[in-house]
Amino acid sequence: MPFTIDNTILLFSLLLFIGVFTTKFSARFGLPSLVFFIAVGMVLSKFIYYDNAALTQLFGIMALIVILFEGGLQTKWRNVREVMVPSLSLATLGVVLTTLVIGVSAKFILDVSWLEGMLFGAIVGSTDAAAVFAVLGNKNIKQRLTSTLEVESGTNDPMAVFLTVSFIQLIQSPNANIFTLILSFFWQMGLGLALGLLLGKIAVWCINKINLDSSGLYPVLAMAFAIFTYSSTSLLKGSGLLAVYMMALWVGNSDLTFRHSIFRFNEGFAWMMQILMFILLGLLVFPAELVQITWQGIALSVLLMFVARPIGVFISTMLMKFTAKEKALISWAGLRGAVPIVLATYPLLAGMENGHLFFNVVFFVVLSSALIQGATISPLAHALGLSQGKKSVVPHTLELVSMGKTNHEIVEVHVDEHSGADGKELRQLKMPQDSLVNAIIREQKMITPRGNTRLQAGDTLYVLARKGQNEEIKALFHQQVTEQDSANV
CATH class of the missing domain: 3.30.70.1450 (Regulator of K+ conductance, C-terminal domain)
Incomplete structure (x- = not known):
């Protein structure tokens, strides 16, 4: 069947149908829905040839903006305030420690250079907001732990992006000034935080003051602010993802006109972007290539889940008031998802020699993380006595x-x-x-x-x-x- 415009639109609608219906299976089997979305993409890759990493990266970043915005809207400031210190420690020191452990492991397992090993560690070093928000959204784990994981996943992406871009720069330009890179990190984080809060205030004022003819335009206006926040911050060399999350956090905790309409629109839009993003990421990988790196993928997945992540969590929260059981659950709930796969497209687009190897191994690691960790978070929380039973309905x-x-x-x-x-x-x-x-x-x-x-x-x-x-x-x-x-x- 030739790919005409009508056929492409039909395929788009079928993908949405499949994505929606597979969420029922994910709930029944206790698996994150992203596993089923990726599986759909991998099956379709047998019939559709797709290898456009640039388009995948663009769509992935747009999807992350929407997902981070929706996640920030749903996060309560009073919960954030209680876990700000451990969350930021996990999002910075925790990511660096995970990167170092996996970087050393990848150097020997993948037989690459030290910098390339660290690049791989940086790509898989952060947890994924889409995966964490989706998995924890319907589980009644202790609020402090849930908030810690959600805030961590919303704020550790900038660190992973910075490390990934920095290592690529160091590999391609060995004479790059490390001191300049360190200053760049503080500039990115500081500007992202400042512009996110500033544009969040402007967004709340504009939404409440403007009198639009249609109530359906208010969610569109909110989303326009989210996209503008990312793009304007990125153009000024700041962290656009951090800015979006902080902007959404401010908007979600403010007295807002048409609040429910904005929230429900973004919830549905985030689901649609998540479905299409993971299917697209599944299309980009070729299953036959995954078989060739099976043992490397298994080894790095095991090290990430059982060694690197726990080391990062236990050390970065060493002075925090978490019990050993709570740290164990935080370690296990550090899901990998879209962010590592999107970051894995950076070496591809940079034309690096091991770009395809990194992408395939990262994909393997993400898939195993979602399958194993995502399916066992609830049983582990229950076994550790950290589950609070049935989740109550949150007033809105x-x-x-x-x-x-x-x-x-x-x-x-x-x-x-x-x-x-x-x-x-x-x-x-x-x-x-x-x-x-x-x-x-x-x-x-x-x-x-x-x-x-x-x-x-x-x-x-x-x-x-x-x-x-x-x-x-x-x-x-x-x-x-x-x-x-x-x-x-």
Whole structure:
């Protein structure tokens, strides 16, 4: 069948269908969805010849912008504040230590030079935001550990990019000034942090002040800010990925017009980009070439999972208040994903002699990491006593259609079995003034709220309130939990 425009569009739609449906299999088998997306790409590579590393790198970076933006939006600042020090230590010192251990190993296993070995270590040195966000998103592991892993994965990509580009530069230009590279690192990180926060403030102000004719344009405006943040920071030689994550962190923790619309749009868009990115990465690899580097891939994967990552975690968090079990889980949950594969295209595009070897081995390492570590995170967390059982629904905000022109919003609150509201009548709740419970969802049925309506665990309440009261309403439920627990004690 010739590849006409219509056939290509048909193939695009089929890939999206396959990507969506494979997420059901990933949930059933406990495997990260990226494994199935990559598998689809590898199967298609038998029928479609694709070797455009430049296009893959471009699409991969665009996908990472979207994924990091969505991940930053979903991250709560109060959780980040508690784990900022260990996360940054893991994202810097942890990545460097992992790079060194794997770099030395790769020098002998792949029979390459010392600098090339370090280049390989830098490529696989960081965890992947897409993989970590996807795997941890539906698991109720202790919040401190989840936050540490998510913030680490969102902030360690710049370090991996810097090390990868620096080693390529040192290989191609042996006389490069190392002192200049070190100054470049601080410039990239500092500028990425500063511009991310600055553009995040500008984005919040613009989204809240502008009055667009269609509510559907607000998510597009937010995404435009994310892409602009990356590109403008990169043009100034800063870390664009770090800037995007910091910008999203600021936006996600601000009082935002059409907040729910922006969040849901970016969640769906991030899934679409993730599906297409991993399928495209799967297309770029040739399965027959993976067979030729099987033992090297297995050896480096084992060393990464059982030696390099644990060394990086235990040393970089040596002075942190983590137990040995918590450090073990952090070590095991350091998933590799799209970032190492995208970084593996850098040597290819640089025309390096071992570029194809690095790409194939990196692909093997990522696939084994996703298959082995991704599938065993939940059982390990449960075995170590770090799982908190079933994950509760996180409250979020829904907007009125015309909220851009009003000062009200709808707050969604979930009543769990430990909530003080469980078993109480609505009139017994001390809700903020001018707030009103509009609807109660119980077992997928809507109940009309009345004063004598008794709440039950599992209920979802939709509360109409003035903007700015949402935290007060959520705190009311949290306070009731505390009071009830104190009474029981």
